[in-house]
Amino acid sequence: MSLKFSEKAHRYWMDGKPVRGATTLIGNGIPKPALMPWACKLIAEWVEANPLEIERLRASENRYELVNTLKGLPNQKRDTAGLRGTAIHDMGEKYLAGLEIEIPEEHESEVMGLARFIEDMKLVPMIVEKSLGNREHWYSGRVDFIGTSPFLNDGEPVLIDWKTSNNVYGDTALQCAAYARAEFWVTDEDPDTEHPMPDIAATYVAHITSSGVYLHPLAANQVEIDKHFTDFLHAAHTAKNAETRKGYLGEPIYTPEGFKK
Template identity: 35%
Template sequence: MTETKRRNHGRGHSYLLDGEKVPGVTTLIKEGFPRTGLVKWAAETVAARAVDGWDELAELPVSERLRTLEKAHTEVRDSAGVRGTRVHALADRLVRGEEVDVPEELAGHVEACVKFLDEWDVDALMVERPVFSRRHRYGGSPDLVATLRDGKRWLLDWKTNARGPYGDMAFQLAAYRYADLFLDEDGHEQPMPEIDEVGVVWLRADGYDLYPFEAGRDVHRQFLYICQVAQAAAACRDYKGDALLPPSEAAA
């Protein structure tokens, strides 16, 4: 029997569908819909590091100053990513009703999560279960599918970044919403449930916000266009041939 599963390795993961590796939703979006705003953010982060650490940098050899500034934005990004991963893990356990030991530096985020769960009377159906589209050959892992106080079934993702969710989250949510199946806790395939609403819960040290998103069939179709761009971006690396020899040399 061919396998369909999510494989975890280190801080990353990959997806197998019927024994074949398929791309993940976030990877497809990253490669097919690059965020131009990240270029501006990276430049601003490096500039801030240079200004705020002017005296410290002045004491370093020139080459070390360069290396310090070159990695400034990746250090900030990676630090935020680690925090986000830790908050996600704690949020998942809270949704399951488990007790958690809360690091002091994450206490505000955890309190915000608990407040959301209480205020919206969250009744979880799926907690970070892998989902797959057989028709379109992709996989992904939504953070939460749950019935909320409004009586509707929501597909939700946690976000912990500094500026909150961006509009392009709609593509990710639509991809999850219109997957064909999910794997239950025993690894068995189940049909993807009907979803009434999708949204993002922005968890911060000072509270939370629930943002609804438009992620209907039209947005899912746009996601599929993004998939095509991602596939083209990967394939074009093979389109370039080797340089040709001049005719006189080729004939020799």
């Protein structure tokens, strides 16, 4: 067994062992100070907009129903956005493969914008929606697009990450660097056959919005990719050592009963 990916659980197994994805390591290794204010604002806006539902929940015999409902709103919002992103990614993959796609009305502007971007940039795919692995640093990932464009880096292979979120951030550079420095890639149909990674000249993030696609450069060359990869390794180290840090705290040597020799 080489590298297997469960789309439903969004989990990876490498050589039969669980392995964390690059995005999970980055998320657990780098603080996100904007996340808590966003969640508080989301809950406050929902409360303001749903007074009758709040009263219904407050009157429920289950004393925790109101708390659980409010607590779950950020995750619900995240999961809905994730389903939207997955759908757009899937349609983009099919378009690149030359397959016919049916575009739901709610995704029409984003998918049409992505199709226009692909055509305008004359993208030629090499690796699309495939799992990547790195044994040395023990991580995995799922790359959106590796390929070429006559308008990017003299037609050399580049890595582009599709993002359907409201905004894009610099942390994506770490994710793309981790993918660029993977040791191999596999197909879902044959996860035991490892294919070597091509040399990646640069990394980009394509922000897919209802008004079209905005392509942002991340790493302009391999030197910058290596720099971003070093940052990724720092984040991964912090994430992987979360359990170890719990052991840094010893038992109290002084209590209200006095000093323990």
